[in-house]
Amino acid sequence: MVRVPPSTVPIGGYCAPEFAAVRGEFERNFAERGEVGAAVAAWVDGRLVVNLWGGWRDGARQQRWREDTLASVFSGSKGLTSTCLHLLAERGVVDLNEPVATYWPEFGRAGKAGITLASVLAHRSGVIGPRQRMTPDEVLDRNLVCDRLAAAEPWWEPGTAQGYHMVTLGFILSAVIERVTGLTVGEFLRAEIADPLWADVHIGLSDADQDRCAEMINKPHIRDVLAAGGAPAHPTSLAEHPMAGLAVTMGFIPDDEVGSSDIRRWRAAEFPGTNAHVSALGMATVYNALAQEKLLSRELMDLCRQSQGGFDTDVVLGPRVADHGWGLGYMLNQCRVAGPNPRIFGHGGSGGSYAFVDLEHRIGYAYVMNHFDATKCNADPRSVALSDEIYAALGVPV
Secondary structure, eight states: OOOOOGGGSOEEEEEOGGGHHHHHHHHHHHHHSOOSEEEEEEEETTEEEEEEEEEBSSTTSOSBOOTTOBEEOGGGHHHHHHHHHHHHHHTTSOOTTSBGGGTOGGGGTTTTTTOBHHHHHTTOSSOSSOSSOOOHHHHTOHHHHHHHHHHSOOSSOTTSOOOOOTTHHHHHHHHHHHHHHSSOHHHHHIIIIIHHHTOOEEESOOHHHHTTBOOOBSOOOHHHHHHHTTOOSSOSSGGGOTTHHHHHHHHSSOHHHHHHHOHHHHHHSOOTTTOEEEOHHHHHHHHHHHHTTSSSOHHHHHHHTSOSSTTOOBTTTBGGGGGTOBOSSSBOOTTOTTSSOTTOEEEEOTTSOEEEEETTTTEEEEEEESBOOTTOSTTOHHHHHHHHHHHHHTTOOO
16 A cells, blocks of 8 residues: 655645644545545535545546546445435325336336335345346346346345345336436436536546546456355355355446446446446535435435334345445444434445435535545545544534
8 A cells, every 4th residue: 555645645625614624634544544536525504614635536646636526436326316216206206115116017027016116225125136147238238137127036025134236226216217207317317416406426427527537446346356255156046155145236237347348338327326426526515405405305314314124134245234224225324333423324335435414414425535445335434534523523522
């Protein structure tokens, strides 16, 4: 790991005076925590109090990170896609307690007729992948992916267990969104959330926007993660191996392989659970809109942050998921691993990015980076150090 003295790291942006300690921790991330390029932004009570960016967006340290640099947030995408669906629920276009098949009839096949939108959002539907592996080229055809999911039996009896819908949550929600609005999830996000808020968040990137992207550094390939654990390549049941569920949800819709072979094709595609690209300011602006109740009502957001699985062991990710727990489409913070408020909700992404809304303290927060720590998600020490200083400035014990 390269240790870089803070004085050599280009850092730009702004902190309100009472939040100056956030900048100190941001600099410390580069000096002590292996940061290469990153950004953090936070709104408090509708006021932008932190907007910092620094380091480099490439591993060679030749291209500086800018305010408008876009970072991949991987599963942080689920927070955006879930918010799109909840916006439709707020408007009465969909009902979270209705079966997915109400809006997407083909999905009701193979024992899935009773699976509700809420069950998918809670990672309890059992639909963590198709029944056969797809090729990387096939995954680029989202209609084909949805056809395979519609035809597949669940991997467990719906509602009886919790298992992370790593890739399928995005595809299932996007299929519903497209059927009720006529727009892809990327189009809906842009038209209904990003453009009205002037928020720089995207699912599916144009060629021009790709030129603003940060390079992913130290990201492990999913195939290597599975191979290291001895996961079966083609499991037919979750009982075959402790990592069978992970093999299905990570490997049966192999969008990661697209990114490994052609990063521009991966960025241009719409993988609504895994490939959103955002600036920190853009993502924080979306979560600030939630804090300000400009997108969703408090009543609906209180529903979104109710724990759906308690401290259940996740059949895909294992017992560590209990540290955060699942709400309806969002990560929770039920063990306070990502700050002092157990009622925040948002979503982390592979490698360390994290974004959340705190309704009690009216915070919209986002941290993005390009150097991966594959052991963390919603509680990366780099992010926690920053958000803790925001709480400290507000007088909230951490």
